[in-house]
Amino acid sequence: MAETELEHGEEATILGNTPPTGDVQINVSYDLALKYLGGFGPWQRRVFFLMCLPIGINALELFAIVFLAVEPDYHCRVPGATFSGLNATPAELLNVSIPWELKDGEWTRSQCKRYTYDLLDTTINTTYRDFVEAHPVANRTQIACDQGYEYDTTEYKSTVVTDWDLVCDNSWKVNLAKSLWFAGKMAGAVIGGHAADRWGRKPVLLVSLAVDYISGIACAFSPNYAVFMAIRFIIAASTTVTTLALFVMSQELVSADKRSTVGMVIWVPFALAYVLLPGIAYFIRPWMWLQITVTMPFLFFISFWWLIPESPRWLISRNRHKEAAAVLRKAAEVTKVAMPDEVLHNTIPLTMTGEKAKKKKVYTFVDLFRTPNLRKWTLNIFFNWIVNTLVYYGISLNTAALSGNFYLNFAISGFIEIPAYLISIVILNKFGRRWPLCLMLLFGGVACIVAFFIPKHLGWMTTTLAMAGKFCITASFAVIYVFSAEIFPTVVRQIGMGMSSMSARVGGMVAPFVNLLGSYWAPMPYVIFGGASIAAGLLALLLPETKGKTLPATIEDGENFGKEDAIYIVDEE
Numbered sequence: 001m002a003e004t005e006l007e008h009g010e011e012a013t014i015l016g017n018t019p020p021t022g023d024v025q026i027n028v029s030y031d032l033a034l035k036y037l038g039g040f041g042p043w044q045r046r047v048f049f050l051m052c053l054p055i056g057i058n059a060l061e062l063f064a065i066v067f068l069a070v071e072p073d074y075h076c077r078v079p080g081a082t083f084s085g086l087n088a089t090p091a092e093l094l095n096v097s098i099p100w101e102l103k104d105g106e107w108t109r110s111q112c113k114r115y116t117y118d119l120l121d122t123t124i125n126t127t128y129r130d131f132v133e134a135h136p137v138a139n140r141t142q143i144a145c146d147q148g149y150e151y152d153t154t155e156y157k158s159t160v161v162t163d164w165d166l167v168c169d170n171s172w173k174v175n176l177a178k179s180l181w182f183a184g185k186m187a188g189a190v191i192g193g194h195a196a197d198r199w200g201r202k203p204v205l206l207v208s209l210a211v212d213y214i215s216g217i218a219c220a221f222s223p224n225y226a227v228f229m230a231i232r233f234i235i236a237a238s239t240t241v242t243t244l245a246l247f248v249m250s251q252e253l254v255s256a257d258k259r260s261t262v263g264m265v266i267w268v269p270f271a272l273a274y275v276l277l278p279g280i281a282y283f284i285r286p287w288m289w290l291q292i293t294v295t296m297p298f299l300f301f302i303s304f305w306w307l308i309p310e311s312p313r314w315l316i317s318r319n320r321h322k323e324a325a326a327v328l329r330k331a332a333e334v335t336k337v338a339m340p341d342e343v344l345h346n347t348i349p350l351t352m353t354g355e356k357a358k359k360k361k362v363y364t365f366v367d368l369f370r371t372p373n374l375r376k377w378t379l380n381i382f383f384n385w386i387v388n389t390l391v392y393y394g395i396s397l398n399t400a401a402l403s404g405n406f407y408l409n410f411a412i413s414g415f416i417e418i419p420a421y422l423i424s425i426v427i428l429n430k431f432g433r434r435w436p437l438c439l440m441l442l443f444g445g446v447a448c449i450v451a452f453f454i455p456k457h458l459g460w461m462t463t464t465l466a467m468a469g470k471f472c473i474t475a476s477f478a479v480i481y482v483f484s485a486e487i488f489p490t491v492v493r494q495i496g497m498g499m500s501s502m503s504a505r506v507g508g509m510v511a512p513f514v515n516l517l518g519s520y521w522a523p524m525p526y527v528i529f530g531g532a533s534i535a536a537g538l539l540a541l542l543l544p545e546t547k548g549k550t551l552p553a554t555i556e557d558g559e560n561f562g563k564e565d566a567i568y569i570v571d572e573e
Contacts, residue, residue, distance in 0.1 A: 028324045030312050032343045039255030043331040051246045056269035058239040060294035067281035068173045071161045074153040076114035076145035086129035112168035158286045164225045175512035177229045182508030184236025190500045192241030201249045202310040208241035209301045216295030220288045253311040264421050274414025278407040328330045371559040381484050382503040387536040388477045389507030391529045395470045420474035432547035433483040440538030444472030449530030486546035489558035
């Protein structure tokens with residue numbers, strides 16, 4: 001999801017290099033320009049379409065690890081010379097070399113242990129029957145795989161698991177790579193927001209896209225797993241910077257009444273790429289070539305140097321009015337309207353005077369916790385973000401555990417996000433925020449818990465319930481994003497959304513290790529996901545409803561927001 005909420009009136013001039021006089025200066029007004037360009041007119045739609053493309057490619061990079069690190073069937077490699085003289089079939093050789101073990105109520109061949117025999121000769125020259133009689137199962141010694149592993153290569157010729165033996169005692173390393181991805185996203189969220197505010201949306205976007213491409217290609221040639229994880233960390237950080245810059249630019253392009261719609265629609269390409277990925281992975285099995293394939297589209301985005309403009313609102317905020325005017329003139333040509341003189345020559349006072357200038361305060365994240373109500377709501381929101389991220393990525397990255405076709409399940413998991421995003425727009429506008437958030441989390445939680453208690457012969461029902469849970473958590477993620485932006489007061493809204501995003505990464509880092517618990521008891525991850533989701537849904541009822549309410553501006557407004565004696569004014573926007 002996206003991590004930034006924009007403020008109304010951002011075009012207020014920051015007068016860094018302007019002499020402090022009482023005169024006036026000619027300034028560009030983007031709000032006036034929108035009256036002629038349209039809230040989401042032809043120019044904005046064209047730019048918005050281009051900005052949606054990297055969002056989709058980012059989904060390929062995010063979920064590629066599911067296919068890069070596929071774990072095929074495997075068992076211990078047995079020294080070939082040991083049984084070279086044994087007159088036995090391949091199945092019989094497995095019987096005397098690989099033990100059976102009970103797992104989830106079913107007998108399967110052990111993947112991490114093998115038999116060892118105290119033999120006088122290095123080879124065996126006897127029949128299979130005689131060998132079994134001489135070495136009954138009860139007398140055989142089991143040891144961990146000490147000669148490496150043999151993998152089933154009928155489906156996957158090469159994955160990072162098979163190349164670097166990330167199985168048995170090393171299986172946790174795959175989940176570590178997934179967890180480090182979210183640590184990278186956390187770093188990107190911190191770096192990207194500050195960088196885009198300081199140096200501009202466009203240059204930060206172009207740099208991040210270049211890093212996306214270079215690190216993506218380098219990842220395919222990783223010499224070992226440590227390098228692979230380190231480069232994946234960089235990819236995660238850069239794709240987060242890319243997403244952040246694109247989302248902010250899209251919000252700054254349109255009018256206030258279009259922001260929620262644009263904020264939801266921008267994720268549809270993400271879901272479409274999610275659906276496309278299993279098809280790509282099906283035809284490209286070697287992990288190195290799959291990594292190269294999902295990275296190559298970033299080459300196209302070199303064209304963004306010429307196709308994507310800098311955000312006019314950001315240019316205005318930095319007092320770069322001539323550049324903003326140039327962008328708006330090009331926009332007017334695309335929209336085929338005449339830009340009135342009042343748009344490019346709007347008179348705005350240069351300086352703030354009086355008490356307002358003296359009382360200007362710098363707010364920090366500590367202000368989110370200074371007052372009782374705001375503190376409770378902040379902690380509640382942070383928990384909700386953590387749970388939403390935990391469940392969303394927990395289900396998305398654990399699709400292989402579902403019964404049925406792995407590729408089809410993954411495609412369905414992505415496809416259901418499209419209606420979830422679109423329906424959430426209707427839900428937000430018609431039913432508010434609090435109850436839809438609560439019910440989505442409750443339904444999703446129950447679906448997750450019930451899914452893995454369905455008998456195995458009803459695998460289709462398990463998959464259906466898991467997908468229902470994914471639908472609900474996707475919709476709730478969309479709702480909590482808007483809900484959070486409306487609860488935090490204006491003076492700390494950027495900080496609140498940034499801290500929410502930071503807390504969300506905790507859920508993302510934990511999710512892969514929760515999935516690892518499935519190796520001990522298959523339903524355990526989904527019980528945890530479901531329980532956390534239900535808890536977050538119930539806690540959501542303690543938050544104030546924000547639909548139709550004027551957004552709180554100050555800390556005092558935020559503290560009084562939701563109190564019974566508070567007076568609310570319906571926001572006409």
